[in-house]
Amino acid sequence: ENAEKKSQEVNLYSQRHYKVDEKQYENFTNKTGIKVNYIKANADELLERLKNEGENSPADLFVSVDAGKLQKGADLGLFQKVSSSVIKNNVSKDLQDKNGYWIPITYRARVLVYSNERVNKEDLSTYEDLSNEKWKGRILVRSSSNAYNQALMSSIVANLGGDVASDWSEALVQNFARDPKGNDRDQVKAIAAGQGDVAIVNSYYIGLLLSSQKEEELNAGRSVSVFFPNQGDRGSHINISGLALAKNSPNKENAIKLMEFLTSEEAQMTYVNNSYEYAANPNVKPSKIVQGWGEFKRDNLDLNKLGEFRDEALKIFDSTGWK
Amino acid sequence: MYLEVKGLAKSYKKDKPIIKKLDFSVNRGEIISFLGESGSGKTTFLKCISGLENIDSGIIKLNGEILNDENIFVMPQNRKIGFVFQDYPLFPHLTLKENIVFNLENKYFKYYKNMIELSGLDQLENRYPHQLSGGEQQRACIARALIRKPDLLLLDEPFSNLDSNIKFSIRDEIYKIIKETKTTTILVTHDINDSMNIADKILIFKAGVLQQYDNPHNMYCEPINCYCAKILGDLNQIEIDNKIYYIRPEKLQIVKNSDIKLVVEKCFFQGKEYKIQGTFKKNRWFLFSPHSVEINSEISIKFKKTDLIYFDNLCSNYFD
Amino acid sequence: MYLEVKGLAKSYKKDKPIIKKLDFSVNRGEIISFLGESGSGKTTFLKCISGLENIDSGIIKLNGEILNDENIFVMPQNRKIGFVFQDYPLFPHLTLKENIVFNLENKYFKYYKNMIELSGLDQLENRYPHQLSGGEQQRACIARALIRKPDLLLLDEPFSNLDSNIKFSIRDEIYKIIKETKTTTILVTHDINDSMNIADKILIFKAGVLQQYDNPHNMYCEPINCYCAKILGDLNQIEIDNKIYYIRPEKLQIVKNSDIKLVVEKCFFQGKEYKIQGTFKKNRWFLFSPHSVEINSEISIKFKKTDLIYFDNLCSNYFD
């Protein structure tokens, strides 16, 4: 009886904590009768918990908004491979884990936004170009303790090597308009306030800003434009939200069902319409606001590299004074 | 007249005056003892003099200068009055020396050495108050007040916190210091012994009114009413011809036989003599005897008519 | 013997015993006064008796039963000993009545009415401690202890917080209550007057050791050493043939002329007589006189040889 009862549940350790997720889980339950339980916390703490729990862990799925954390979990041997053809068919090939430990559900791009007044679109090109002296005192970005910045730096190390990344970071820090602080929305506001001209931000937050209830924030959002860097070469840096199946998952079947559901077109539509992310399912178009920025070429670096080069990226931040 | 108080009235609540009307004056260098029951307003009186409380009406004049009347109010900071408070005398965060010279004008620093010797505190300068005995604390407070050469010294029950053993020596020392520095002093107390031993004049205060103001001897021998009489010592009550008379215990003599017979209730050994408590016509009487007497025995008493004291018959009702 | 204490020793810190060795016993119904200086360990002694402190060694026996020795320790909850503490005796959150019947066994409730009348608290049953005067609080504490019919009553300085006016009446009342209930009592105090007035026997305690244990009269007239002698009253010192003798002030008589001449320093009016302080060969002397004498004048003194008291010459060094 106990086993039967258990099979009607699936347990998540989730770093994602958006209202849209709850909606998805509800839909899933309505459809399958399987109840979704979740604990929301920071990725590292959840991984630590998973690691310590070992065989006794109640967790079936680990959910993260950073490929690096998924790779870290895989490295620690906390996950098991998933071989569902349904899922494989649901998501773009280049977003998938080469090793098969995790699967993507959505992704975001690390884009540039610039002041419509003070910056010519033509002057922008790549992330690397931001270290150019012409941007002295004009660049805004948040702190290096932010996971998205760490992923960006990891991607640059992976693509261009540590030395280039280090030089780039050093020059970029010189171009900072102010000490890194605040969140991505604050970087945009700082452009509106004239404290800087170009900001490195997450596409997702621009979407949020542009749907703000506050008129002044909308004005601030409209005074800037989005630019996808590196379209001429490797493409813009992206990071995924993804799921991984826990090694000792007690409700494995349900977990796979949930993964299949979340990558299905129906669920993917729900994501993009509620959260300004890009869908991992190639058949699903992003929301209106996001579509307005146009299509872009994404960096198809193996996303596991984001985790692999994390340590090096951190050392570069620290040695070049990116606070 | 050095200190003059005229028509002083003070109340905390509208219709319950603590001091109804007080007139008296003090000569320079005199020690006055202000005697009253607990809660009768002694501390309040000192606070009025020192400016820590406002007065309702009246005039306070010190050394010819008006400190307080209808129009004038000299701030307490600017009155040269030393006040030794009833409790909490020293600042706990300062050493004894720092306490004494606390906020002291430069010109007075030269008295420090003398003052600290006079008060016998020379070894203790660097101690904190909690490292001092009660008596040492008291002396320090007095030194702190005196070093400023106050025009007037107010002592609020300076002995109330002391062991009775230590009390006598401290009382004597304080007396010595005050007399040597010739400081005009008002000593507030509820202990008649302290008053008698120190004061040049005693002021008895009751029900918001001055009752008697005189030197100890007159006070004892010619009390103005039964209240004052009782305060200064035991009184035995006797009715003669429907009139109530009083007589002091030491005026009674035990004799072989007489009309006045007492049943002994208690007989205390008091060192130099025995104190006997007995009943005479339902009144409690006291007297002294060089020898012990047996409890429940009857003794005969004799006295001189001239030693009887008479007050208005209403007197005792008035004060109870 | 009702209460027996044998070889009692107590120390808080290893090498600084408060009580070195104490042997004494009390008869049923007696009032014993335990007399010692502040800090000499009086309270500690009472706590040992009542079981609130452990003892280092010795035996405490009450009514034939051992309360504390090497092996036995009766918990304080289970000793039938009433303890009236030195300070803050009443629980602030309970009314006077609730305080008195606090944790009272049913069988004692019947004494409540009598006890509250005896202690004169009948009007105040529903007041809270902060609405009571100091004396009322003291009496309530004693009532609370007595209503339980304790085998032994311990009073720790029950008068120390009181006005001296009020003190005498409370002292008398307590005495009356104790004697009426025939309660064996140990009264701790540092005031010799209280001891003399109340106690059947006085125990003088100094330097961790019992000095003398006797009735007041013997104590005064035949003190065992100079310390005990001085505690009970003023002593005048005189050297005759290189030996130091003492004499009590009341044994001195003022005469027209004699060999012994005194310079008068002070003359206090004390009500029934004058107390004179003077110097005789650099020693401070006291004596009494029915008349005032002039300060700085010389008076002649006479006494009887038999009134002289002699101690070992080392005695005064020993206790200073």
Added chain:
Amino acid sequence: MEIKKILFSNNKRWIIGSFILAFLVLLPILTLFVRLPSLENTTFKYLWDTLLIDYTISTFYLLIITCFFSLLFAVLPAWIISNYQFAGRKFFDIVLYLPLAIPTYIMAFTYADILSFTGPLQVFFRKNFHSISDFVNHDYMQVEILGLLMGLALYPYVYSVCRVSFSLIGSNYINLSKNLGLSMTKTFFKVILPLSSPAIISGLFLVIMEVLNEYGAVKYFGVNTYTSGIFRAYGSMGDVGAAIQLSVLLLFVVLLFMYVEKKYHSRFKFYYSSNSKIQKLSILEKKNYLLSIVICFIPFLLGFLIPFLFIVSNIFLTYNQIDFLDLIELTLNSVSVSTLASVIVVLVVLFFLMVEKFTKSSFNRYTSEVISLGYAVPGAVIGLGLIILFTTIDRSQSSIVFYGSFFVLIYAYVVRFLAVGKSPIKSSLEKHPESYDETAKNLGLGPFNLLKKIHIPINKFAILTALIVTFIDLLKELPITLILRPFNFDTLATQTYEFAIEEMIPMSAAYSFIIIVIGSFLLIILKNSINKQINVS
């Protein structure tokens, strides 16, 4: 020797009981010590070499600024309210406690929003005084501003102790100073402040602890404190060992502060002892009236009114998106765990203090000191300790007994917040004379009855204070709840935080609003309770 004494004492059951309980309380921290890797650890070395100096400097800088503002907002208003009668006094006496109801991170997020380019302040100037709007267009996210904001959020810790202390000092010392010729200002600086310094320091100690453990607000303002270092090691670098090492180091820093506080406290321990007279309020002079009102109004205005109104306006903005059912559920969640945990905290505290009181053993004095250590450790680290601890226990039993249950969550809360519940009860107990205990024992009371019939009734306001303060802190608690909560469990604080870090501050308003309203309501009760303590003792 000491052990022998314990084993042979009459109270050995109590002493051993309290030892076991103290061991349980400290277990999560001890677990960390056990896991403490050698100092050779490369991450630790790396952090030590590159960042820690900077982090330490900015930590102390932030501490100094925060303490400065806490004192500024606390001391003078407390003095005015404790001593003067003026119109509005009663009102201020209540509202000055209120900023405590606003979590620090909400204070930081809210003010960053208010002061930002798109916030009401700058918008107002742009719309109405365009010419000078440039003067207010600044980057306000500076460490100094953060210190100011944290000062606003935390000053009530200092205010409440000052309020009590100033009232208890009473009129005696003030009269004495006047008599010795001191002006009121001089009296304040030379007498009142020194006399109150133990109280002020103990209040500041709480402020310091809060600053050391704050993470959300400092991260947002880009200020790297010592705690940032711990999180960098733990989170970004994934090195739990280094995080533990740093926490232990932090623990030593805190122990140092604790030692200083104790020393200071013991030096002045005696001064309340028997002060009976309550200070009579003086009438405020006309010429000082306005100034006093301003001094009292500013902390309330900045620390409560403005952020509160801003949050309310955000609620109106997002009115149609509020999920009321969810709101009610989270409120119930928050209230129930906070209630349960604060009651347990108070019970545990009472147990330790009572055992200390009646055994009088120095061993117990130490145990009841060290149980406060949990407060010095960042919540996330305590969470980590508990994870390690319970997963080890669970693994050895190969079943999930405790872990991931409310039990662990409450356990962690208790470990972390014992210190908060302890201080008001302890200081109240210290004010009562030993003779209460002795009398009660002499009258035949055993330990339980002693607690029930004497100590709980006479310290009831202090116990209430402890309950309320702990409850409010728990209501705001974040890191422990995040990591240790059971499945599907959210509190008002976690929901507020999730919206806030997702940059949806307006959406978080409804949740923070409830935290603030519940907190404020309790603080008003607290104020009465504190005032009663002042009058009773």
